Amino acid sequence: MEERIVKIVENQLAELRPKQIHAVLELLGEGDTVPFIARYRKERTGSLDEVQIREIQTSYNKAESLEKRRDDVLKLITEQGKMTPALEKQIKTADKLQTIEDLYLPYKQKRRTKATIAKERGLEPFAFWLMTFPKDGLVEKAKTFIDPEKQVESPEDVLAGAHEILAEAFGNSAGFRDWIRNYTRRNGRFEAKVKPKGKEKDEQGVYQLYYDFDEALTNMVSHRVLAINRGEKEGVLKTQIKVEDGAIMRYLHFRIIGSHEGPAVTYLQAAYEDAYKRFIAPAIEREIRNELSEAANTQAINVFGENLYHLLMQAPIKGKVVLGFDPAYRTGCKLAIMDPNGKFLAKKVIYPHKPASSEKRQAAAGEFKAFLEDYGVEMIAIGNGTASRESEEFVSSVLKTIDRKIYYVIVNEAGASVYSASKAAREAFPELHVEERSAISIGRRLQDPLAELIKIDPKAVGVGQYQHDVPQKELTQQLDTVIETAVNQVGVNLNTASPQLLEHISGLTKTTAQNIVAWRDENGSYEACNQLKKVPRLGPKAYEQSVGFLRIVQGKNALDNTDIHPESYKAAKQLLAKVGLKLDQIGTQQAVTALKQLDLKATAAELGIGVETLQDIVAGLEKPGRDLRDEMPAPLLRSDVLTLEDLKAGMKLQGTVRNVVDFGAFVDIGVKQDGLVHVSKLTKKFIKNASDIVAVGDVVTVWVESVDLNRHRIQLTMLDPNEG
Template sequence: MLDIQKLLAEELSLRPAQVSSALDLFAEGATVPFIARYRKERTGELNEIQLRDLSDRYTYLTEVEERKKSILDSIESQGKLTQDLKTKIETCLQKNELEDLYLPYRPKRRTRATIAKEKGLEPFAAWIKLLNQSNRSASLEAEATTYVSEQKGVKTLEEALQGASDILAEEVSEKANLRAYVREFLLETGAFNSRIKADHPEGTTKFEMYRTFQAKVSAIAPHNLLALCRGEAEGILDVALVFDEEAIQHYLETQEIFSKAQPVREFYRKMLKDMFNRLMRNSLVGEVRAEKKLEADIESIKTFETNLRELLLSAPAGMKPTLALDPGFRTGCKAAVLDQTGKFLQYQAIFPHTGVEKRKQAAATLKQLIQNYKIELIAIGNGTASRETDEFVGEVLATLEQKPIKVMVNESGASIYSASEVAIAEFPDLDITVRGAISIGRRLQDPLAELVKLDPKSIGVGQYQHDVDQKLLKKKLGETVESCVNFVGVDLNTASKELLTSVSGISATIANNIVAYRNENGAFSDRKMLLKVPKLGPKAFEQAAGFLRIRDGKNPLDNTAVHPESYPLVSAIAKDLSVPLSQTPQIADQLGKNLRKYITDTIGEPTLRDIIRELEKPGRDPRAEFKYATFKEGIKELSDLRVGMELEGVVTNVANFGAFVDIGVHQDGLVHVSQLSDRFVSDPNQIVKVGQVVKVRVMEINESLKRIGLSMRTGEKPERSASAPKTDHKRAEKPTTLNDLKAKFGKRL
């Protein structure tokens, strides 16, 4: 069998010792964030991306090895395992190639070939096969007469010939080398072709660009393929994988026909055509579509991961007294007051959009809330009535000397949260709309702490998120949340159980126990108290402690990412330098000059560098500085826009084809990838990130379809990159011809 560790080292360009150490740590139950942060010496400083790639590939190869064992046992039990076949199976690295090798030996349902064998036609098929290989000439019909038997169910010559053909067709269709070649052929030269069904007139669907669409299988953009799949699933598109069938038939004939006798050659040509259409076409087309769909899923999920990471790591406005407003017209605006820890204090409904008198009352109430609670932040949800509410709040703030910062907050998923079990458990006595307002306010204070309570799919930063592999999506988004939470760190004394659950080594049960212990015994004063929490043993403590922060605790190091296992070393360093442990920046400054002096067998230079960074700025937040967009006054609805307007907005989503930007009109505009910059852009993430404040220009307005085209280009003539693609997916591409294939594949044809 394969040496998986050696193979992983080669594939991922790692040293064998790095692979071995990382796999050992995984086997011990260590998490990716913990290994990346606190076991750099053991892994040679592998980062999270490398560790996750290693883990994923190890899992895949382990599954392949397990499948090999069961396949070898099955074939051996049939007495058909040759040394050559065994070698092929043992050296196989891909699941689909492994299944191709197993296909001839897999237990079968009743097929046309098995029925023909039951009728005694297997010797006839073997005779024709030998005739083809020996290049002898003989009458197929004459031989077929010896197999015609009413008793066995073979009534005519044609039935005998067809039965033999069925047996040979099944045998040929199961040849791994032929299946591999045809699969590669479809991937290399095939094209996806779509048409809108006749019962959908032009201009009536969202799939108009796919009305007459064709793109090569090898070059189709992931979002195009996912759109085709969605259109097909919704019954609007007919999607086909087209290819040069003549070339495939020619290839099969060169591989399977050896006789020069015309009757034998004609029999085989007919058999191969039937074999491909009946036994190979659908399965291989299905495999190719599945393979390309998986690739598109992976690319889409990567985009989702990137957007989610940017959103979760959005700069927090800070834990300050906050007034959160969930806007509404007739039903009023729900105002929720939160203190500097995010604790809900008061709720009030105001009605600024239902008449002059109620607007005056709303202004008085809002002013009183701001002054009574010394509000520093005002969060306004960006849904219905948001711009009108923003304008109203601005009028109130104009009358105040001390003005809070007013910010429009993306409320995607807030309604889902407010109806969730999490929200009900936290605020069982509050109305669903009030819970939504609280969530909006907390998103402004600390986006990460609030957004972890939501299913990432409901946050609204995905691309075809409901069309991709849901199991893979859940896994990857879960890894992203885990990575972000551990990167930032968690305040042990204020974190919700949902936030704690994403901390390395902490399960949902342990998170519940931490909150219960905190409620019963008060705030944690040092990290060691965690060991008193039920079910949180030494292993969980090792994995989690470094990511949990305690502000104003007994030990200053508890408010840093320095792991408790390094406390003795830091204390010894502080003593050597005659610096109090509370003066961590001084320790860092002096330690930097004598770093190598403190290297031990377990703590090397990488960990010491990390310790210095933490001591320089204890309790620091690694997220960026808080910024917010200012929407243009008077621009509240789509109808207020004019082509050429220059506006400020916030990027809400980034896709392969461009970025969506909220400009304050309740409908995000699209900056197509070609409009993101004056230069050629292959990846929108190189230019913009979710949450980024950008300046855009209105290029197009379509009120009937509620579409807004925006541009971030300055107007300068762009220079096309030498690597810029010049493909036009709307233009139908002619499938590769037989002559093209001969030139490309040469001897194989």
Template sequence: MTASIHHLIASELNVKTQQVAAAVALLDDGNTVPFIARYRKEVTDGLDDTQLRNLESRLGYLRELEDRRQVILKSITEQDKLTPALEAEILSADSKTRLEDLYLPYKPKRRTKGQIAIEAGLEPLADLLWSQPDHDPEATAASYVSADKGVADTKAALDGARAILMERFAEDAALLDKIRRHLQSNAELTARVVEGKEQEGAKFKDYFEHNEKLTQVPSHRALAMFRGRNEGVLQLALNADPNQEEGVRGSYCEVIIADHYGVNLGTKPADSWRKQVISWAWRIKILMHMETELMAALREKAEDGAMQVFADNLKDLLMAAPAGPRMTLALDPGLRTGCKVAVIDSTGKLVDTATIYPHQPQKQVAQSAATVLALLKKHNVDLIAIGNGTASRETDSFVAQLLKDNNLKIQSVMVSEAGASVYSASELAANEFPNLDVSLRGAVSIGRRLQDPLAELVKIDPKSIGVGQYQHDVSQNNLAKRLDAVVEDCVNAVGVDVNTASPALLTRVAGLTPAIASNIVAYRDEHGRFDARTTLKKVSRLGPKAFEQCAGFLRIMNGKNPLDASAVHPESYDVVKAIAAKNGKPLDALIGNSEFLRGLKATDYTTAEVGLPTVTDIIRELDKPGRDPRPEFKTATFAEGIHEVKDLVPGMVLEGVITNVTNFGAFVDVGVHQDGLVHISALSDKFISDPREVVKAGDVVKVKVMEVDLQRKRIALSMRLSDEPGQEASHKPQGGQRQGDQARRAPRQQRDSKPDNSAMGGAFAAAFAKAKK
């Protein structure tokens, strides 16, 4: 079966079977995805990290499927019911659903009405009436009445015969497959409000009377409806016949059942009874089974979509441009409790702290300005980070005035503080700053995430960063796995300075466990900085396999070997030496020598062990050693005098930062403590099916204010600057998009609380009333 699994995955990924087989062998041998993607390109013929992640996930599913297949074969064999035909069907089953359908008739279960009827000797009656409708049901059933067997009268006999057939139909894998295919193509999901819950569930009002084709329900709408059901506001059901005329009884699925068994219902004596059997089998057995199954499949698909949105946003956030190693003063804004100030050096080390009270109620503006000015001059600060929580715009104005009054050319940047409070109260922060107040730890985190977002955000549970869509409605275990993979890929794509990295960052390096990461830091603290990658081998528990996996991703700046600061793996150092020797140049003369390196032919340095992809990567890395794949640092400039939602006026054009991208649009921070929404239809003048085609988290964009709902603090924005507020076309949905999508928004959570930018049912319906006319 291994070969067939490899072939199936290759077909799904549109790659060669040999590539899949090679990747599986590497994974089974304990190699990590980042290591395989970066340093084993010859072996996999260039599979990238995304392909490898998909391969790894699919491999797990198919192996679970195979394990289940063997369990089912064993069970049926032990029942002495495994026929060659059944075995062939089980062996060819390509999904868990199909496998379980085939197992249904043989699955151990509690005694059912059908089984009891069979034990009472009613199966011949069922078969006779079903296959020979010329027999009169009442007259035929009379001979099966037996008080000893629990069959009191003809009604009991016919009920038992019906139960036998109903269960037989409900366990017919071929029939279930036909009905499933029909429902997947034609059925609708219906939502209705629970009587008396209209006021309590107002945020879900778009779904109080909602019908939508099952195949067209996007993840955010599906999860909104499931949330409404979980909160007792909505009732969800499957409508198998959405196009059926009102008043018509029966379902097309009953026709499918009749056709499947070759039954033609007419006026024969048993036809009325047979029609009842089919109707009851559909409504009581099969419909309930299918509704449960298809609802579960819809939820699984919706959860997967939501998790992918979160993963994509997280990747954008982690890979955001770092400000770099600059002396930074960080401010965690506050009103009554004051603004916490932390100064960190270019390596992220805390060097000074203070608390100032420039706002109400203390209003100690002059004293606060003097404190900040003294810190700026004392530490020669050239970057100021301001958290974007409560009092952030007031603090931004305070800093801007201070810089203006003192003619200081220092850059001030607003920084998302989502998750900062989670880090501040964490065990990691307590170990790092045992004697520092929790609120001051938050200021440190704000400053560090400006210097290097990736290095700081890895210290926070990804689920607390708040760039998800319905993140609390999905499987938390699956979400954690998906996000952990994103963090791992990002960290290894950038590389880590082993002499400055925190244990949290080192833990994300391929091949390193939390224990080994802690041991690296302990060794560094005891022996001083690492001067060579080979020294890592002295770290406790960092064995040959771990070294192989992690070495290429760990950087040693200004070490003994200049290659240790690059992404060239130690196993390939000999290739670099060969290039230097063949061209009569010292090693140092190769690094950064673009003119020389770009004239090299990679094929001249390949060997039986080192292929063209590796040599090509080596030459590219020597050209720009340790290059950072992240973009250049830039920030948005918020409009002066715009601090709160009430300051916004339709028609304003503002600069902002994309904070979150969902299936239905993008949220933008324009500096008023409440993110505005650019619906997918207002992101571009051309049709787009995915907002990420246009924007990603962290992008600086210009938007026009289209509508402001002060009462509910909802802001409708457009990136189509030619749009005019109040125009019907301002949020006109693109082809295939529903205007109701605009209703699935949640207010952005308070930044100092646990963030969740999930859409909340129909919460934005009122806010975008004009757009829905």
């Protein structure tokens, strides 16, 4: 790691201590993963969390790219023999990539321009002479540059060539571009208009809001930028960034002409006006559009990532026999039953909806009831796709005829069909049809959302905004990071985890994850974590990075079912001995009581470990097998159903947040359509983003504001109307 780059990172992340930044970069350089550093190297980093560690990593990578470009530009200009001490100083002190690119622009190898041709014709000295503001003799001077062999046949040709040279020089000025760019950012407006035949391409009126749109650049929000970009791409809208250019012209006049007078002023003024219109303004419009799009893409990717994290971290329904219900009309509803551990037990197809015959529809209720009773089903997961609400009504009506209480949950089935047709699903259930695999996936999403959703391309889970419009490489990187964070925060059971789940564990790869499962299949369940050392291609570093995030339930060593790293097992046993406990007593009330009485600072010194590590050991001993998801909101259980027609303004309901976007949250309240809580109706205080208040999976109380039966739209509020 280069010290000059580290210095840049330190300046950018001034809220962190240099010692923390150095420690993180050293650990990353040693091959440690972000989850491992955050969990097991707290003493070295000063307890930085994953977000801060990734911020250091990202900042270093960006600074490294900036330094590489700086070195390249210095080298390229030097090779041209055009480097000056002043220019070198400017490039070396530039702290933004854009500034470096602006400084390099005049020296950039480009196609032959009119200015290039004019220089080849020997007109550059005349252009520079104009900049001295001669009092007279312009035409006479121009005549001395006439050269028919070079196609310069008149004074007008000389002046035209000089104009091109000056316009390009003014257009390439880093200082001019920087000032005009900043002025445009502060004062420019974003305009969108419908194209002449645009309405014909927008039959649903999706972009109607932007048919005559005018907004200050400083007020542009990301979801509008993305919507306009899409409308432009689909040929519905045309866009423009407009700015009053009077101040810009006055600035250029002051910088180029100042108080000078004389015949050259007219030509220089024409050159800077042309430079702005032809070179600077279009380039800055492109730059600002790119900036707006990049910021909007980043925001959309972050929203998607945050939503995915909360979706993955939804509380699992543990210890219940679950029926997965994949709704459909013509092909029938596919049912699959899983035991409390997620093992597939039985499948069935019923036909409760039209166009099935009346005989099949009448038989469906009896078949469904018998299926529930035969396997002692305790919970039903209904997919939210086609025929979902009709299936919910059917399920609700059957449950009323059963004496014991069975609840159902509407489960987001986005991506279930993608998974069902995948190689992993075919290998797991080769004898089943795609729809039957889908019913299993829906049921397991209720039992363990993380383990099941991990098998699906995250872009297919439908919890973002404009996810197909943003750069897919950056989106994939963000989603991989989110999955890595979620999986490692929860930890996985070494004896039940799928290869798809294991490959996201710190230090493991697709190959080592498959080898872990293959070893388990050949040798039986893992009894101790150190057996991982026998897995092919899983070396010491991979073992060190991964083992703390893996669990063995009821193994030989009770510590293997905690998030205590094996490197701390000795200290953990010494601690237990100190408080008079045995390994089989961890997790008991007795252990919790004894450990609460410790003097952490004195005990850490006695055991020769850091206080942070001791705190984590204590937490692991107090609650072995702990699952962060147990603290998340539990799924909203239902036993009856509503219709859109049942809804009335002012009605108070509970619902589950299905998606969070910049402008609000979509809430499932048990009818066919999700209702929208606009960002202004989430809370009385001012917030920038809906995600400041709600997250995917949250169970919230809402009131119905309005219902549009024709457009099937529901407006909700989280502000109690009775509070005024």
